[in-house]
Amino acid sequence: MDEKKLTTLAAELAKGLKTDADLNAFSRMLTKLTVETALNAELTEHLGHVKNAPKLGYGYSSKTLLCDDGEVELNTPRDRENTFEPQLIKKNQTHITQMDSQILSLYAKGMTTREIVATFKEMYDADVSPTLISKVTDAVKEQVTEWQNRPLDALYPIVYLDCIVVKVRQGGSVINKAVFLALGINTEGQKELLGMWLAENEGAKFWLSVLTELKNWGLQDILIACVDGLKGFPDAINSVYPQTHIQLCIIHRVRNSLKYVSWKDYKAVTSGLKTVYLAKQR
Structure with missing residues (x-):
């Protein structure tokens, strides 16, 4: 869709949006429709590569997805033999936000798991489980351990x-x-x-x-x-x-140089040292 069509569509959709709540609700609805359409397209492509696909049939399962505007209830497609592995929203994925980085930022600031849960409730009106927070922080801890044990250059x-x-x-x-x-x-x-x-x-x-x-x-x-x-x-x-x-480091060299300088000569010596330490050739 080109920019002109998008502008026309946006103008039409914006007519019913009066408050932040309206905008959030619309964003969640748009996310739901877009994600479900994309997942169904993924399944169709998957079945096209599977032998005897027409006989497999498919259904839907419910899933709660957390996005930047709150929780979205999705109907995710599945095939009868359970061979479909969606890539847009993976089977065990529960969010499509910058939540991981936000959780880590709050965790790094010293907030407890309970405080992080309360913060997400206040920010997004969404219930984030302590288990999810632990999974995110534990994954980073594993990366830190791997980084700590990496070999250094000689x-x-x-x-x-x-x-x-x-x-x-x-x-x-x-x-x-x-x-x-x-x-x-x-x-x-x-x-x-x-x-x-x-x-x-x-x-x-x-x-x-x-x-x-x-x-x-x-x-x-x-x-x-x-x-x-x-x-x-x-x-x-x-x-x-x-x-x-x-x-x-230069600051310690300056301090050492000034250790035995009298107070009346302090300013002149400091100025001279600055010229020395800022020189390109020493």
């Missing part, structure tokens, strides 16, 4: 080792926690997150365990490790990667 020219503070759910409450990161620059010049770790305290001993893990995952050599000024950090790195050059 060489990363540059690796940044640092931490960020994020909110995490723990023991039924949301708290701030440090997430320690290893960010690598590979031989193609691309950034790659090598790993993430949660820990209560940062220390050289902790980073030693991180570096040991990285080596066990296949990372055999780091040319430059960019780190902060944590005491014992360089020794921890060189105990696992003896040939690695340690590069302190």
Whole structure:
């Protein structure tokens, strides 16, 4: 259907829409008709490729589908021998929304399963089961485990080792926690997150365990490790990667440079250091 026909159809359909509720109801009806028509077309094509298809017959089964505008009751077609596997809406599929990403976003913000259920009820007036939420989050956990166990490249020219503070759910409450990161620059010049770790305290001993893990995952050599000024950090790195050059981040270099500068010279020295650290050639 071309744009002109769509515009004419939209103008005709819009005559009966007065409120948001009208629009949502219409959207659900349109979704129902479109999906059911597409599923029937899929079945027709399927039966056309099956020997003795006219003898198979078919019927319908009811299914509740959750879409962006709420719940839609579908009549999904089926063949007598149960050989039809729809692709548009698969047999066990219960939603056609961005629900997975929304669930994960709410979960990542520290919301409990019960709170997520209540949020979807408020947003869509739809009942989302705790089981569905668990399936979505469990699937992501499996992907995370697979990512954690992947082999790393043998060489990363540059690796940044640092931490960020994020909110995490723990023991039924949301708290701030440090997430320690290893960010690598590979031989193609691309950034790659090598790993993430949660820990209560940062220390050289902790980073030693991180570096040991990285080596066990296949990372055999780091040319430059960019780190902060944590005491014992360089020794921890060189105990696992003896040939690695340690590069302190600029802010720590500036702090070290200003440690013995008198207050009256502070501004001038700071300005001079800025020129040095922003220079293209050092």
